Amino acid sequence: MDTVHHAWECLTELLRGDWTDGILCGFGMPVMKGSERYNCQILCLNRKIVMIRPKMWLANDGNYRELRWFTAWKQKDYLEDFLLPIAVSDALSQTTVPFGYGYVQFLDTAVAAEVCEELFTPMPPHAELALNGVEVFMNASGSHHQLRKLDIRLRAFIGATHSRGGVYMYSNHQGCDGGRLYYDGCSCVVVNGDVVAQGSQFSIKDVELVVAQIDLDAVASLRGSISSFQGQASCKKKISSVLVPFKLCQSFNLQMSLSSPLKIRYHSPEEEIAFGPACWLWDYLRRSGASGFLLPLSGGADSSSVAAIVGCMCQLAVREIENGDEQVKADAIRIGHYTDGQFPTNSKEFAKRIFYTVFMGSENSSEATKTRAKVLADEIGSWHLDVSIDGVVSALLSLFQTLTGKRPHYKVDGGSNIENLGLQNIQARIRMVLAFMLASLLPWVHSKPGFYLVLGSSNVDEGLRGYLTKYDCSSADINPIGSISKIDLRAFLKWAAIHLGFPSLAEVEAAPPTAELEPIRANYSQLDEVDMGMAYEELSVYGRLRKIFRCGPVSMFKNLCYKWGGNRTPLEAAEKVKHFFKYYSINRHKMTVLTPSYHAESYSPEDNRFDLRQFLYNARWPYQFRKIDELARDLDGDKVAITKSTDQEKVGVSVTTDGGMGVVAAGSGDPRAGF
16 A cells, blocks of 8 residues: 555655646556556646546566456446545645546547557557547556567557557656566657657666657548548447547647658667666666676686676666766766766776676686686676685585495496486585675675675576576576577677677687586586487477477477478477476476576576466376377378378378378379378
């Protein structure tokens, strides 16, 4: 209830000032009506509330659980009188306001609110509102960033006005939501399907204003030229409205120039990986009260990607300071503990103040990764440490030997798989403990106040497969790449080597991925993909089929038979699917303690908010795996039969696949026939 009360207090303060003089404004806030709580847009003009528009369709999937807090408004046929809280009523000299689904009719145009998720519903409100004469739509949204998602969002409000005319004003949050999401702005104004104003997608500014000058006659002209629109508008269902005797438009004059259609600006996925997590980290850093970041930097692709993103964050902050952003400047001075009027003017110098990197080497680490970590740290400007953990590992193994009388050995030295895994886990967990110790004590060592946030660096594919040690260096305060695939990260490293000015990343990207937790021998070197039993490219495919296409083991197998076609036999596809689901289910429990990660990928296995599932499975999947084996044997036999038939004259073959996937028939000995 505090939030509801404070929202009314803030709205009252705004309306008592001159902020809404001559400007129609929409403010988003929770409103209690009776015993129900609604998510509302409050439309205000000239220091008065014109109308309260409750949200009718709530976002309740993916990252959103709006039904936890709000109920949906279902009364579409009429507007009700809403009694304002006494304090608000006294301050505004206004007792009641219209509440419900409708629009505002001005003397020269009609304006309506469409709230966030409503735009993306199968039957969005703007369709029938347009038939009722509404020309301007205001959408105050909270839409989070996801790689390659912006085009989907833009197409939605371009499509809303392309076939029925209208002006669509879309505003979006920008910044960290206090959790795993980054709202990526890109506020826009669209006229008749053309974008005439577009804001930035990634920025560390607190506020960004997007302005357009438009001619509403263009809307009326387009609508008048569409026969079907005219016909449907003539028999429309009438929607309630609020009449406001006020003109929003200006008379024709040459002092105002109209906004022209723009070429839409899209970022490449590599740019999205750089700027989205960098802005999220900056917002998190300045709001958490921390003095900087600490990253265990191994010299591998994942931790190097995180380091590059922090370097990008420092570059963004210095650039905004150069552009005169006083809020960014004040935050940077506070975080970097600048004194005597100093402030960041160089990204490397700024990184030196707020970014620690630590290479935690062991006897299993190569000189190449150690060198790559040092070179990258120098390029970014971080305060870099080189630490050996061998002494701590040896002490723990001696303690274990004292307790049990046994000492484990690596597999290459004759040890069992259990011993081999245990020895790797010891190294990984020591690194986590050391990282948190350094993050809490290094500021004290350097006479700085505060603490450092530990950054994790496991990617989405490793989380999906469970290829990480529970409570190792993947366990951190936050992780900017935890929802990004290995394939995208490698592409990002190539891009960042050139565009962020960290050339050593090209060498990092070219190196084969390895955990370096086992001894290096002349005939053996540990590799991630060998350890996992699958390639990172395959993991991305499995992840998308599991989450986006909602596949269980059997349906994933069927889809992969089509996708892989002649590249793999059904029996090979069956083994790969069973291998993936075995380790996915064995390791699913690790998702319950996964470090909070920037949400960037639609197949993230993150258990806290996005991918809510059980974490205890029967890893044998007896029924599903048996069905896969049966299908694989049948399909493999069918493929043999078809191959033989194409060599014989005029022998027909007909195959029907299981599960309603379709029927394919071939005949007349056509050698091109098959499935």
